[in-house]
Amino acid sequence: MHAVLRAGALACLLAGASALAYDHPFQDPALPAAQRIANIVSLMTLDEKIAALSTDTSVKRLGIPSFGSSEGIHGVVKRGNEKQGLAAIPTTQLPQPPGMGETWNPALVRMAGEIQGTEGRYITQNPVYGQPSLMLWGPQADLARDPRWGRTEEVYSEDPFLAGTMAVAFTQGLQGDDPKYWRAGALLKHFLANSNENGRGNSSSDFDQRLFWEYYAVPFRMGFEQGGARALMASYNAWNGTPMGVHPILRSLVIDQWHGEVISGDGGAVGNLTKLYHRYPDHKTAVVAAFKAGINQYLDKFQDELKQAVAEGLVTEAELDTALARKFQVTLRLGLIDPPDGNPYATVKDGPAPWLSDKHRAQSLQIALQSVVLLKNTNQALPLARSRLKSIAVVGPLADSVHWDWYGGHPPYAVTPLQGIKAALGDGVTVRYAADNTDGAAVKAARESDAVVVVVGNDPTCGPNMAHDWTDAGTKPCADPGDGREGRDRETLALKQEELVKAVYAANRKTVMVLVSSFPYTINWSQKNVPAIVHLAHSSQDEGTAIARVLFGDYNPGGHLISTWPASMAQLPPMMDYDIRHGRTYMYAKGKPLYAFGHGLSYTSFKYSKLRTSAPYLAADGALTVDVDVTNTGKRAGDTVVQLYVSYPASRVARPLKALAGFERVSLQAGESRTVHIPLKASQLAYWDQARGAFTVESAPVRLSVGHSSADIKLVAQLPVR
Numbered sequence: 001m002h003a004v005l006r007a008g009a010l011a012c013l014l015a016g017a018s019a020l021a022y023d024h025p026f027q028d029p030a031l032p033a034a035q036r037i038a039n040i041v042s043l044m045t046l047d048e049k050i051a052a053l054s055t056d057t058s059v060k061r062l063g064i065p066s067f068g069s070s071e072g073i074h075g076v077v078k079r080g081n082e083k084q085g086l087a088a089i090p091t092t093q094l095p096q097p098p099g100m101g102e103t104w105n106p107a108l109v110r111m112a113g114e115i116q117g118t119e120g121r122y123i124t125q126n127p128v129y130g131q132p133s134l135m136l137w138g139p140q141a142d143l144a145r146d147p148r149w150g151r152t153e154e155v156y157s158e159d160p161f162l163a164g165t166m167a168v169a170f171t172q173g174l175q176g177d178d179p180k181y182w183r184a185g186a187l188l189k190h191f192l193a194n195s196n197e198n199g200r201g202n203s204s205s206d207f208d209q210r211l212f213w214e215y216y217a218v219p220f221r222m223g224f225e226q227g228g229a230r231a232l233m234a235s236y237n238a239w240n241g242t243p244m245g246v247h248p249i250l251r252s253l254v255i256d257q258w259h260g261e262v263i264s265g266d267g268g269a270v271g272n273l274t275k276l277y278h279r280y281p282d283h284k285t286a287v288v289a290a291f292k293a294g295i296n297q298y299l300d301k302f303q304d305e306l307k308q309a310v311a312e313g314l315v316t317e318a319e320l321d322t323a324l325a326r327k328f329q330v331t332l333r334l335g336l337i338d339p340p341d342g343n344p345y346a347t348v349k350d351g352p353a354p355w356l357s358d359k360h361r362a363q364s365l366q367i368a369l370q371s372v373v374l375l376k377n378t379n380q381a382l383p384l385a386r387s388r389l390k391s392i393a394v395v396g397p398l399a400d401s402v403h404w405d406w407y408g409g410h411p412p413y414a415v416t417p418l419q420g421i422k423a424a425l426g427d428g429v430t431v432r433y434a435a436d437n438t439d440g441a442a443v444k445a446a447r448e449s450d451a452v453v454v455v456v457g458n459d460p461t462c463g464p465n466m467a468h469d470w471t472d473a474g475t476k477p478c479a480d481p482g483d484g485r486e487g488r489d490r491e492t493l494a495l496k497q498e499e500l501v502k503a504v505y506a507a508n509r510k511t512v513m514v515l516v517s518s519f520p521y522t523i524n525w526s527q528k529n530v531p532a533i534v535h536l537a538h539s540s541q542d543e544g545t546a547i548a549r550v551l552f553g554d555y556n557p558g559g560h561l562i563s564t565w566p567a568s569m570a571q572l573p574p575m576m577d578y579d580i581r582h583g584r585t586y587m588y589a590k591g592k593p594l595y596a597f598g599h600g601l602s603y604t605s606f607k608y609s610k611l612r613t614s615a616p617y618l619a620a621d622g623a624l625t626v627d628v629d630v631t632n633t634g635k636r637a638g639d640t641v642v643q644l645y646v647s648y649p650a651s652r653v654a655r656p657l658k659a660l661a662g663f664e665r666v667s668l669q670a671g672e673s674r675t676v677h678i679p680l681k682a683s684q685l686a687y688w689d690q691a692r693g694a695f696t697v698e699s700a701p702v703r704l705s706v707g708h709s710s711a712d713i714k715l716v717a718q719l720p721v722r
Contacts, residue, residue, distance in 0.1 A: 026043075027337060029342075033329065037325045037329065040059070047307070048061070053323065053324070053327075055068065057328075057330075063337070064337055065132065065336050067132055067330060067331060069187075070137065073407050074094040074095060074539060075091050076091040076133060077407060078410070088409075089131070089410070090410045090411060091411070092119060092354075092360050092361075092411070092541065093364075093414075095540040096538050096539050097140055098156065099536055099537030099539075100166065100371065100537075102372075102537065102559040103665070104162075104641040106168070108366065109170050110169040110172050111363055112367055113172065113174040113186075114173040116136055116174060117136070117176065118354050119354050119355055121345050122348050122349060134182075134334050135262065136186060137233065139170040140156075140188075141164070141167045141219035142154070142189075142190060142192075142219075143158055143159075143160060143216065144157060145580060147493060147563065147564075148489050148491075148569075148572070149197065149490075150487065151194075151484075152563075153460055153519060153538070154407065158562065158584075158585045159659075160215050161660045161662075162562060164219035170186070171227035175227075175229075176344075176345065178344055178345070181333065181334065182330075184334070187229075187231040187232060187262060188223050188224075188231065188232040188233070189233035190244075191220055191232045191234055191250075191254070192205075192239060193239055193578060194235035197488055198488070198489045200236045200487075201275075202236075202243075203238070203576065204237065204238040205237050205239055206241075207579050207580075209688060213688035224254075225258065230259065230261040230329070232262075233265070233266055234265055234266060235269075236266055245270065248293065250263055251293060255326070261326040261329045262296065262326070264299065265297065266299060267299040269300065271286070273286040273289065273290070283301070287302045288305070288306070291306065292319075297327070353412075365542040368542040368546035369549060370558065371546070372535075372559050373561055373600045374533075375527070375595060376530070376532055376533040378531045382534075382553075383603060386425065389451060392430070392431055392449050393448070393451070393453070394433050394455070395433065395434045395435070395436075395441075395454050395455070395500070396435070396455035396456045400416045400419070402415070402540070402543050402544070403457075403461065403539065404461065404538070414541045414543070415541065415542055417455045417544045417548070419544045423548065424548035424552050432445035432448065437500055442504055443503050443507045446511070447507040449508065451511075452507075452508045452511040454501050454504045455516060456495065456500060456501060458482065458518055459479075460485055460538050461485065462479065463483075463485065463488060482521065484518075484519065493566065493568075494521070494522055495522075501513055501525075505530055509531070511531065512532045512533075513530045514534045514547055515534065516535075516538055520563060520564070520565035521565070522565075522568060522594060524567060524568075534551070535559075556604060557601070558600065558640065561598060563585075564597045565593055565599075566591075566593055567591070571589065572584075587658065596710050597709065598707075598708070598710045600708075603634070603636055604635065604670065606630060606638075606640040607630070608629070608707070610628065612626075612717070613626055613704075613719060614627065617719070618680070618682050618685075619682060619722060621683075625680065626679075627678075628676050629676075630675075631672070632669060632670055632671060637668065639665055644660070644663060645659060645661060646661045646680075646684075646705075647659070647702065648700070648702055648703075651698055658705060658710060661684050662678035662680055682697050700721060702719050702721060703716060704719050
C-alpha cells in the first residue's frame with residue numbers, strides 16, 4: 001500500500017515537473033488534443049483569431065507556426081513571388097491527374113502523394129526555403145462528367161469508384177501512415193459537382209439526392225472515410241440553387257459526419273455571392289453567411305468584415321473558437337508545436353532537396369511510364385525496331401516541349417519527346433525535326449525519313465498568361481476552339497492539329513501519332529487511318545523519356561483510359577445537364593464511343609478464364625472476392641488491367657448499365673498465369689433510398705462482368721445477393 005502511495009506521489013511530482021517545462025499547456029504533447037486547442041484559443045486575441053481564418057494559421061506571439069498552403073494535384077507548386085521576394089522552387093512534376101488515373105495503379109498514385117508530401121515538408125522545414133507548404137490543395141476529387149469541361153485535366157476519371165480510389169491513394173500518400181502525425185495535409189477540391197467553367201461563378205448543378213450519394217459525392221466520401229482526409233474546398237457553383245460556399249451540407253455532412261476540419265472557400269467565391277448570385281446585400285453579410293455554413297478558411301477579403309460582425313453580435317467569439325478548434329486539429333496532426341522526437345516527418349529537412357534525389361526521379365519516371373495508353377496498334381506498327389531505322393522524323397507543335405498547366409510548378413528537369421527519342425536512338429540514326437508544316441517542313445521531314453512520330457495535342461495554358469490574375473480566365477479566346485482550361489470550356493472535341501497528322505501521313509504511311517492531351521478528342525480520321533496512336537497526359541518531367549521507351553519497345557504500355565471518348569459531340573447531352581442518366585459516361589451512354597472507358601492495348605496479349613467468387617452468394621452486409629485467372633499469352637512481358645463491372649438486371653430502381661466495382665493492374669511475364677482476387681463489398685452495390693434517407697442493398701442477383709474495358713467484356717457470371 002505504501003509502495004503504491006509512494007509511486008503515486010512520484011508520478012504527481014514528475015507530472016508537475018513536466019508541466020513546468022512548458023510556458024503554456026498547449027505545448028505539452030502529452031495532453032489531450034482538445035485540451036491543448038482550448039488553451040490555444042483562450043490565449044489568442046480577437047484579431048489573432050480572425051487572422052487565423054486565412055491560409056496563414058500561425059499565431060506568432062505564441063510561437064505557433066502556420067501549416068500554410070500550396071497547390072498540389074500533381075506536384076508542389078512554388079512559382080515564386082517577386083513582390084514577396086520569393087524565388088521559384090523546383091519540385092517533382094508528375095503527370096496530370098488524368099495521367100495518374102490512366103495508370104490504374106493506386107499504389108503509384110499513393111507514391112505520387114508521398115512525393116508531394118515529402119517535398120512540401122522539405123520546403124516548410126528547410127531553413128533555405130522556410131515556406132509553409134503542409135496543406136496541399138489536392139487531390140481533385142471532382143468527376144469528368146463531360147469531356148468539354150475545361151478542367152478535365154485536373155481529375156482522375158468520369159467513374160466515381162476509380163476517381164475515389166485514386167483520391168484515397170493520393171490522400172494516404174500525402175498524409176502518411178504514422179498513427180499520430182501527418183506528413184502533410186490533403187485538401188480535396190472542389191466540393192461539389194463542379195464540371196462546367198463557362199458561367200461557373202453562379203451556375204447551378206441540378207440533380208437529385210440519388211446522384212449526389214451514388215455519383216458526385218462518392219470520391220469525396222471515399223477520400224474522407226477511407227483516405228483519412230479532413231479538409232476540402234467548396235466550389236463556386238450551386239447545387240439545386242444553393243451556392244456550395246453557403247450550402248447547409250457543408251456542416252450537416254462534411255463537418256458533422258465526415259469530421260471535416262478545414263473547410264475552405266475558393267478564391268473569389270465569397271465575392272460571387274453578392275456580385276453574381278445577388279444572394280446577399282453586401283460583402284460583410286456574405287462573409288458571415290459562409291462562416292455560419294462552416295467555412296473556416298477564406299481566400300477572399302474577410303478580416304475587416306468579420307471583425308465588424310463580431311462587434312455587431314452577428315458572430316460570437318465562441319463561434320470563432322469552435323471554427324478555429326477544428327483548424328488547429330490539423331496543426332497538431334502535423335506536429336507543428338511538438339518536439340521533433342517521435343515525429344517521423346520532422347527530420348525531412350536535411351540533406352539534398354528530395355526532387356533531386358534518385359528515388360524521386362525514378363518514381364517520377366515509373367509513374368510516367370505506367371500512364372501511357374496505347375490506343376491503336378495495327379499490324380504491330382509499334383514498337384519501332386531500332387535496327388531498321390536509319391532516319392526518323394519527329395514533328396508537331398508538341399514535339400520539342402513539355403507543357404505545364406495552371407496547377408503545375410517548376411520541374412528540376414524536363415525531357416521533351418524529341419530529346420527522349422534522340423537519347424533512345426543515339427548517334428546512329430538521323431533525327432529530323434519540324435515544329436509545324438510551315439513551308440512544307442513537316443511533310444518534307446516525313447517524306448525523307450523511314451518513320452514519323454507526330455506529336456500533337458492541346459495547349460493547357462492557352463488564353464490568359466498564368467502570371468496574370470487567374471480571375472481573368474475565360475476573357476481571352478484560345479487559338480484552338482478545342483482547347484480548354486480553368487475558366488474556359490471547350491467548344492469542340494475536334495483536334496485542329498489532326499490536319500497536320502493527315503499531311504504527314506500522306507507523305508509517309510509509317511506514321512505514329514502521339515497525342516499529349518488533357519482530355520478526349522474525336523480523332524475519328526486518325527483512328528481509321530494512322531497505324532498506331534499513343535496517348536498520355538501533360539506535365540510529366542519525364543514525358544519524353546516515357547514516350548521514347550514505349551515507341552522503341554523498352555517498355556510495354558499498360559495504361560487504360562479513365563473516361564469515355566465520344567465519336568461525336570452529338571453523343572453528348574447539353575453541357576449543363578447534370579443528370580448523368582441522360583446518356584453521360586459509360587454507365588449510361590448507349591451510343592458507340594470512339595474509345596470506351598477502360599480501353600488500352602498492349603504489345604502482348606492476355607487471356608482471362610475461370611471467373612468465380614469466394615462464396616456462393618453475397619450477404620447484404622458482407623464481402624467476398626471475385627477471382628479470375630489471367631494468362632499472358634504473348635511473347636513479351638506486359639501489364640493488363642483486370643476490370644470488374646456490376647450491373648443490376650433485377651433492380652427495382654433505375655441503375656447504371658454497368659458500373660466499375662473493382663480492378664487490378666497485373667504484371668505478367670510471357671506465358672505466366674496468375675489468379676487475381678478483386679474484393680467486392682455488398683455496400684458497393686447499394687443504391688440511395690431517398691424515402692429512407694439511407695443506402696439500401698437489394699436482395700437480387702447482380703451480373704458480374706470482367707474484361708479489358710467496359711466494352712471488351714471477356715467473362716460474365718451471376719452473383720446472388722441475400
